[in-house]
Amino acid sequence: MPCDYAALAVSGVQGLTPYVPGKPIEELERELGVTDALKLASNENPLGASPKAREAVLASLDELASYPDGNGLALKSVLARRLDLQVDQITLGNGSNEILELVARAYLGPGREAVFPAHAFAIYPLVTRAVGAESRVTAVNPPGHAQPYGCDLDALLAGINERTRVVFLANPNNPTGTWLEHDEVRRLLEAVPASVLVVLDEAYVEYAEVPGYGPALDLLARFPNLIVTRTFSKVYGLAALRIGYSVSNPQVAEILNRVRQPFNTNTLAQAAAVAALDDREHVGASVRMNTAGLEQLGTAFDARGLAHIPSAANFISVDVGRDADIVYQALLREGVIVRPIANYGLPRHLRITVGREQDNARVVAALDRVLGR
Ligand SMILES: *Cc1c(COP(=O)(O)O)cnc(C)c1O
Numbered sequence: 001m002p003c004d005y006a007a008l009a010v011s012g013v014q015g016l017t018p019y020v021p022g023k024p025i026e027e028l029e030r031e032l033g034v035t036d037a038l039k040l041a042s043n044e045n046p047l048g049a050s051p052k053a054r055e056a057v058l059a060s061l062d063e064l065a066s067y068p069d070g071n072g073l074a075l076k077s078v079l080a081r082r083l084d085l086q087v088d089q090i091t092l093g094n095g096s097n098e099i100l101e102l103v104a105r106a107y108l109g110p111g112r113e114a115v116f117p118a119h120a121f122a123i124y125p126l127v128t129r130a131v132g133a134e135s136r137v138t139a140v141n142p143p144g145h146a147q148p149y150g151c152d153l154d155a156l157l158a159g160i161n162e163r164t165r166v167v168f169l170a171n172p173n174n175p176t177g178t179w180l181e182h183d184e185v186r187r188l189l190e191a192v193p194a195s196v197l198v199v200l201d202e203a204y205v206e207y208a209e210v211p212g213y214g215p216a217l218d219l220l221a222r223f224p225n226l227i228v229t230r231t232f233s234k235v236y237g238l239a240a241l242r243i244g245y246s247v248s249n250p251q252v253a254e255i256l257n258r259v260r261q262p263f264n265t266n267t268l269a270q271a272a273a274v275a276a277l278d279d280r281e282h283v284g285a286s287v288r289m290n291t292a293g294l295e296q297l298g299t300a301f302d303a304r305g306l307a308h309i310p311s312a313a314n315f316i317s318v319d320v321g322r323d324a325d326i327v328y329q330a331l332l333r334e335g336v337i338v339r340p341i342a343n344y345g346l347p348r349h350l351r352i353t354v355g356r357e358q359d360n361a362r363v364v365a366a367l368d369r370v371l372g373r
Pocket of ligand 1: 170230
């Protein structure tokens with residue numbers, strides 16, 4: 001080759017390591033010859049999408065030759081009504097991951113910093129570095145804390161300096177499942193300078209039934225630097241369609257709108273999202289099943305003396321007491337895919353998505369065999 005094309009990339013991109021997704025079922029079945037594999041690795045809804053969303057996708061198939069509505073007005077209108085907000089506060093994204101990237105492109109860059117706690121969602125450092133900005137990673141709660149590995153608010157605030165433009169915080173957080181109570185989120189916003197955007201990633205908001213937790217939408221009116229992101233990939237079961245959104249003050253939304261692609265969300269996704277919002281029964285059943293599943297898994301881990309991080313989301317991270325990658329590999333041979341999270345700084349933990357009752361029982365039984373209990 002006449003050139004080193006890796007060296008030609010902009011320096012932020014040279015420093016990137018690609019995001020590693022959960023192993024697809026088909027890949028496992030091909031590699032290890034197992035059948036009937038169970039994937040509890042990507043926090044997908046075990047009940048699937050709402051039947052109403054499915055119907056909406058089918059009904060959209062006649063529109064495949066036309067460009068989508070680039071403004072996604074139908075979906076934004078439903079969201080605005082549902083959330084009691086204005087349409088011009090909403091930005092749609094190709095998954096909420098895209099929103100995180102739009103924020104980075106619009107507000108980060110060389111000489112600027114993003115602040116987030118250790119064990120935060122992997123996309124935050126990725127989008128930060130890609131645009132040439134620096135990540136400042138702050139300390140988390142110690143092991144004996146009620147929420148070990150969870151966000152230490154004072155440490156996060158101490159990480160903010162004159163170069164900080166963005167704070168990223170998932171609430172609840174992935175991969176720990178830890179959360180901040182609504183009062184703490186308010187305290188965070190009261191302490192952060194107005195010139196620093198606070199991205200509150202509520203990908204798992206619907207699942208969070210823990211005391212003191214509350215969505216941050218009611219704080220938007222008071223804090224113009226707040227950006228709340230949400231997704232249809234988790235409780236709504238539409239991960240394949242790539243659709244999410246943010247709510248912010250209209251000026252921030254207008255800036256994000258400048259950097260997005262004109263048709264970043266597609267017709268099928270928009271239609272499915274509108275229908276999914278209408279199916280409260282499906283969301284309710286999904287949340288109830290998840291709450292029971294968290295209890296089921298937590299009780300099983302307790303009975304085996306396996307420490308686990310308290311979770312308000314649809315997954316639970318458990319300390320397997322040894323190199324978790326070896327346990328992960330052994331579980332694959334049992335036909336069960338979970339997520340090793342050494343790349344999140346948790347080399348002895350596995351993150352397990354809450355499944356149906358029989359799925360949870362299967363992962364626990366497989367873990368017993370692998371751990372030799
Ligand atoms: C899954 C997840 C998302 C959602 O990603 P999409 O791009 O909407 O599929 C966002 N933030 C966190 C913390 C997540 O775990």
